[in-house]
Amino acid sequence: MYDVVIFRDGANLTLEQVFQSLKLTAYDLSIDTLDMHAHYDSFHRFDKFNLKYNPIGESRLREIFLKTDNLIQGRYLAELTREVMTDLEQSKYQNCEWRISIYGRSLDEWDKLAKWVINHKLFSHNVRWLIQVPRLYEVYKANGSVDTFEDIVINVFKPLFEVTKDPTSHPELHVFLQRVIGFDTVDDESKVERRIYKKFPYPRLWNTKQSPPYSYWIYYMFANMASLNNWRRMRGFSTFVFRPHCGEAGDTDHLTSAFLTSHSISHGILLRKVPALQYLFYLKQIGIAMSPLSNNALFLTYERNPLPDFFKTGLNVSLSTDDPLQFHFTKEPLLEEYSVAAHIYKMPQSSLAELARNSVVQSGFEMEIKRHWLGHQWYLQGSAGNDIHKTNVPNIRLAFRHQTLVAELDMIRGTTTTGGHSVKSTPEVRNTLLPTTDAVAARAMVKHP
Structure with a gap:
């Protein structure tokens, strides 16, 4: 009996039928065929980079293999995740903070995700989870998933307040949250943000087709997290940190928002353009997890990356991987980051050790x-x-x-x-x-x- 893996084109399809519809066999699959590596054609083209998430350019394969909420309840992704967890446990000296998405399209996303983690036993001493919230309001508004921005805020945070009030209301979620260390928010920062209001309205009134600006997203995530953390701390539950992608591209005002709200950030390469903000990040020692190989493929060539300058100045920087399957070539992506940095930036062992120490300090373990x-x-x-x-x-x-x-x-x-x-x-x-x-x-x- 073959498993049905997807409903597409008005029919239930098995994996064999999916590959037949794509005119592919197992012998055709290769790194080049999958085309998921971020080559130079994606430099300054975030739209082309996003297409790399689809194996062989087909969204149906992404849904089958890389989604937790699909017709097979994310079984294939769970098997892959379990295998990578086993490799991590055997390597002994590497811990990971993996991102997994909550979109804010419906209230049951949290329960489905928690059941996926618990039913497939995706727990490891080497792994903690960061919840990634894509800033895709305009997409959900266009397809009718949400009516106002308030719908997204409610869908993301209401289940968390409910499980904090009564853990038995979402038992799997209560267990899963013990391995969640924080929140991230992601999207293409280089998108132009048009100011359509003289004064920004409350989320329940934000019903235009255009997505709110970065600062609006950041503020409402921070405000709800602050309230949630306060309640969870009083109840003796785990709390969360806010660690958004910030300063990779786009407006430098994003860094101002992050400085006021965030525990630490990812990327932060635009700080090189704003010395005053760079100085504030230094004074408060806000963590900056940098990924020069990722930036090299998307926004900034490796030799121009400000990582060595930030490090010499005394900012709290660390080295981190970013989408290893897309930006790295070896089975040890973190070792690749450190090796390239050591060779290109001529970093001595003491500097690499300090970067590693910063990495542990910044982490949510x-x-x-x-x-x-x-x-x-x-x-x-x-x-x-x-x-x-x-x-x-x-x-x-x-x-x-x-x-x-x-x-x-x-x-x-x-x-x-x-x-x-x-x-x-x-x-x-x-x-x-x-x-x-x-x-x-x-x-x-x-x-x-």
Whole structure:
């Protein structure tokens, strides 16, 4: 008995029938046939890059193999995911934060996703999940899935508030959320954002065909997450961080929105164009997970990437993979990122070790796991939080980083003006910019009961 894998063209099709309809056999499949690698034809063409998500350019294969909610309940994707998890567990020294999408088209998306994870036993000590929310309001509005922007906000957050109030209302979701560490939001940042309102309306009134601007999406995700986290913390449940894709292309105002709302960001290459924002990201040590190989294929050639400059300046940067199957050529994509950076940017071992340490600090893994990898007091500033035997990062380097940051903050807040009189600032005033030990620990870990 053959499994029916998709309903298309008015008929239920088995996998054999799908390939017959595409005039393909197993012998025809190759890397070139699949055509899912981001070559130079996608440079500055995000539309062409998006097409690479479809194997051999066919959306039906994407639905069969790369979707969790399809006719076979995501069985093929689960089998592939389980296999990659096994490879990770055997590699021993790599942990991952995988993105999986919630679109906001309907209220049952969370339950379907949680059932997919639990029914297929997709749990691993090496893996945590980031929920990715694509900014596709205009698509859903056009096909009638939603009426206003409020529908998307409700579909994304209502189940989370319900399961926080009563875990038995969504039992699978309650279990799944213990492995979810945060939220991401993605789309083509280079899209032109036309301002059609003098004053932005509330989500329930946003019913135009045009999608809200980046800052609007970011604010409503942040506001709902803040409220949700506060309630979950009071109930002793895990909380979430906000780590959007930001500053990859488009308007530099996106970085302003992220600075005000986000725990850390992905990419951030546009900070090279805005020194003032770059300075603010430095002062607050907001994490920036950079992917030079991805940027090289889409927006910025490798030699122009600001990663080495950001790193020398003292920004909290790390190296990260981005769509490994599309941008990398080997079975070890993260090792590929580090190897190319070491060769092209001439980075010594101590710098690679510091990037790796930053990566662990920025991650959403639990406090105990970070202690295992970095040392018992990893969250302390400077050399006090460094265990050189675990991190291979010289104490003198982290001490210099910390002293430079403190000196910079003292220079800015050395004196304050009150009532026309210049007075020396107090340690309390300076600490409004300098993250405290507790604040660093709270930003960097996901709390669990």
